[in-house]
Amino acid sequence: MAPVIEIKDLTKSYRRGSQSIVVLENLSLDIEESEFLALMGPSGSGKSTLLNLIAGLDKADSGSIRVRGTDISSLSENGLAKWRAENVGFIFQFYNLIPVLTAFENVELPLILTNLSRKERKEHVTTALRLVNLEDRMEHYPRQLSGGQQQRVAIARAVVTDPTILVADEPTGDLDRRSAEEVLGLMEKLSSVIGKTVVMVTHDPRAAKKAGNIKYLEKGVLANAPQASFPECI
Amino acid sequence: MLLKLLFRNAFRHRLRTALTVCGICVAILSFGLLRTVVSAWYAGVDASSATRLVTRNAISLVFPLPLSYKEKIRGVEGVKLVSLGNWFGGIYIEEKNFFANFAVDSKTYLDLYPEFVIPADQKLSFFKERKGCVVGRKLAKRFGWKIGDAIVLRGTIFPGNWEFVLRAIYRGRDKTIDENQFFFHWDYLNETMKKIQPRRADQVGFYMVGMASPDITAETTESIDKLFKNSFAETLTETEKVFQMGFISLSQTILTVIQLVSMVVIVIIMAVAANTMAMSVRERMSEYAVFKTLGFGGGYLAFLILGESMVITALGCGMGILLTYPAADAFARAVGEFFPVFNVAKETIYLDIAASVIIGVVAAVFPIWRAVSVPIASGLGRIG
Numbered sequence: 001m002a003p004v005i006e007i008k009d010l011t012k013s014y015r016r017g018s019q020s021i022v023v024l025e026n027l028s029l030d031i032e033e034s035e036f037l038a039l040m041g042p043s044g045s046g047k048s049t050l051l052n053l054i055a056g057l058d059k060a061d062s063g064s065i066r067v068r069g070t071d072i073s074s075l076s077e078n079g080l081a082k083w084r085a086e087n088v089g090f091i092f093q094f095y096n097l098i099p100v101l102t103a104f105e106n107v108e109l110p111l112i113l114t115n116l117s118r119k120e121r122k123e124h125v126t127t128a129l130r131l132v133n134l135e136d137r138m139e140h141y142p143r144q145l146s147g148g149q150q151q152r153v154a155i156a157r158a159v160v161t162d163p164t165i166l167v168a169d170e171p172t173g174d175l176d177r178r179s180a181e182e183v184l185g186l187m188e189k190l191s192s193v194i195g196k197t198v199v200m201v202t203h204d205p206r207a208a209k210k211a212g213n214i215k216y217l218e219k220g221v222l223a224n225a226p227q228a229s230f231p232e233c234i
Numbered sequence: 235m236l237l238k239l240l241f242r243n244a245f246r247h248r249l250r251t252a253l254t255v256c257g258i259c260v261a262i263l264s265f266g267l268l269r270t271v272v273s274a275w276y277a278g279v280d281a282s283s284a285t286r287l288v289t290r291n292a293i294s295l296v297f298p299l300p301l302s303y304k305e306k307i308r309g310v311e312g313v314k315l316v317s318l319g320n321w322f323g324g325i326y327i328e329e330k331n332f333f334a335n336f337a338v339d340s341k342t343y344l345d346l347y348p349e350f351v352i353p354a355d356q357k358l359s360f361f362k363e364r365k366g367c368v369v370g371r372k373l374a375k376r377f378g379w380k381i382g383d384a385i386v387l388r389g390t391i392f393p394g395n396w397e398f399v400l401r402a403i404y405r406g407r408d409k410t411i412d413e414n415q416f417f418f419h420w421d422y423l424n425e426t427m428k429k430i431q432p433r434r435a436d437q438v439g440f441y442m443v444g445m446a447s448p449d450i451t452a453e454t455t456e457s458i459d460k461l462f463k464n465s466f467a468e469t470l471t472e473t474e475k476v477f478q479m480g481f482i483s484l485s486q487t488i489l490t491v492i493q494l495v496s497m498v499v500i501v502i503i504m505a506v507a508a509n510t511m512a513m514s515v516r517e518r519m520s521e522y523a524v525f526k527t528l529g530f531g532g533g534y535l536a537f538l539i540l541g542e543s544m545v546i547t548a549l550g551c552g553m554g555i556l557l558t559y560p561a562a563d564a565f566a567r568a569v570g571e572f573f574p575v576f577n578v579a580k581e582t583i584y585l586d587i588a589a590s591v592i593i594g595v596v597a598a599v600f601p602i603w604r605a606v607s608v609p610i611a612s613g614l615g616r617i618g
């Protein structure tokens with residue numbers, strides 16, 4: 001079966017003043033359908049940049065990223081925004097819920113860009129919140145929810161549009177162990193039971209263990225095993 | 235839901251929003267009041283008729299014209315009616331009680347000014363009474379005068395104490411008409427002057443000329459002035475509007491300053507509102523990045539930010555407009571003698587609304603540009 005995500009010779013650099021800092025260099029990677037991939041590496045290794053590029057949040061200097069056959073590096077800003085809305089679900093470290101919207105409204109947000117009727121949107125949101133076990137909290141505002149519950153709302157928001165891939169940036173970084181277990185359990189379920197392709201950036205080896213596949217990044221290139229400079233992964 | 239979000243965003247920082255709304259309210263109130271002051275200044279011009287001409291001494295308004303000019307003017311082609319009058323300049327009790335008072339040829343004058351609405355019985359009673367006078371509704375209210383009251387004015391230009399009996403009270407046909415004037419019979423003035431200062435008798439301060447049509451004013455003014463060319467009292471004939479503008483031109487600089495200040499007030503509040511919006515958007519940059527992440531384009535962000543800005547300015551503008559009316563009333567009571575007509579015009583309200591729309595849009599422009607142009611990764615605060 002063809003990989004869902006095909007990354008070829010990806011290079012990305014940032015300019016800091018007159019200096020150019022290479023973050024990713026000629027990186028190639030395939031991610032299979034329903035795979036739960038954890039990206040690990042020290043700070044500044046380029047894992048978040050890679051995640052941004054896979055999710056279409058940023059553009060590479062060179063190389064290509066194909067998601068289900070679509071070369072996203074060739075899409076315009078508007079095209080990319082539309083593609084993200086239809087194909088990517090996001091889970092952030094700090095949940096990034098809109099504080100003035102209820103859990104229900106936060107999950108409904110991505111559906112505004114679809115052609116669904118109000119009734120259909122309600123059904124989708126209820127299903128997504130049921131999936132993360134927060135059906136009874138849909139009228140609560142983020143400040144009325146614990147960190148774990150907020151992250152579960154964020155997961156519901158990420159899956160409500162039924163995207164091709166889910167990207168998660170340190171999804172357990174701000175959670176206690178119990179909440180982190182719950183969130184990781186959910187993500188594992190989304191991959192193994194529902195068949196979503198999940199790409200997660202993490203520093204936490206326990207979180208990475210939940211993933212079916214772990215890739216290590218070191219100075220912008222993929223490494224096969226944890227390096228000495230990155231002892232927490234060993 | 236975006237509309238709901240827009241309103242909720244507007245009130246996330248209640249104190250900041252309240253202060254900004256208060257600032258806009260005060261600015262709109264000041265703008266409205268200043269524009270009303272300017273309108274009040276032009277009230278005489280606005281109320282003037284295109285079919286009325288004013289003929290006065292060519293040297294200056296303070297020099298009189300002979301009474302004999304009346305019949306000559308009446309003979310000019312296009313002239314329908316001629317009235318005359320003198321600025322009396324009388325003082326009621328003390329100088330601070332200032333109001334405009336004129337001796338006029340009553341019948342012709344009131345025919346020329348149909349905008350002064352007087353009940354028929356009162357008008358008749360006024361015409362019959364030699365010492366009768368007619369005053370505006372606001373002036374009567376100001377001094378508590380009633381029909382039949384005796385009023386004494388102390389003459390400044392025409393010496394002595396002048397006794398009058400109030401026989402009629404007029405009201406303006408519309409809000410632009412000055413209801414603070416005092417008129418009495420020119421014959422009463424002239425006959426008295428014949429007795430006490432005969433050399434000042436039969437002297438007229440100005441002629442009011444009623445035209446059959448406004449289309450021939452240029453020819454008529456020329457014809458009237460030509461009649462008295464090289465006489466000992468040459469005339470200057472102007473339309474009533476130009477005549478009134480002559481008074482305003484004396485205070486044109488003050489009016490320009492007032493108009494400028496009203497604009498400056500709007501520019502200042504524009505900066506305050508822009509600062510509020512910039513602060514709000516800067517604080518919510520990560521939220522806008524999330525919106526972009528979810529696929530919302532620049533148009534949606536512009537809608538949210540512009541909408542929030544418009545909600546805040548509309549609130550301030552609404553409050554400012556509501557407060558303009560009682561504030562204008564209080565202002566009119568305080569300085570009524572200087573501004574006999576002090577009404578908040580519809581145009582002022584339209585200008586208020588236009589100003590608040592401009593404030594709302596200008597305040598949102600830079601924050602929209604920032605929110606739309608910041609890369610998502612920067613907005614989310616993570617690069618590495």
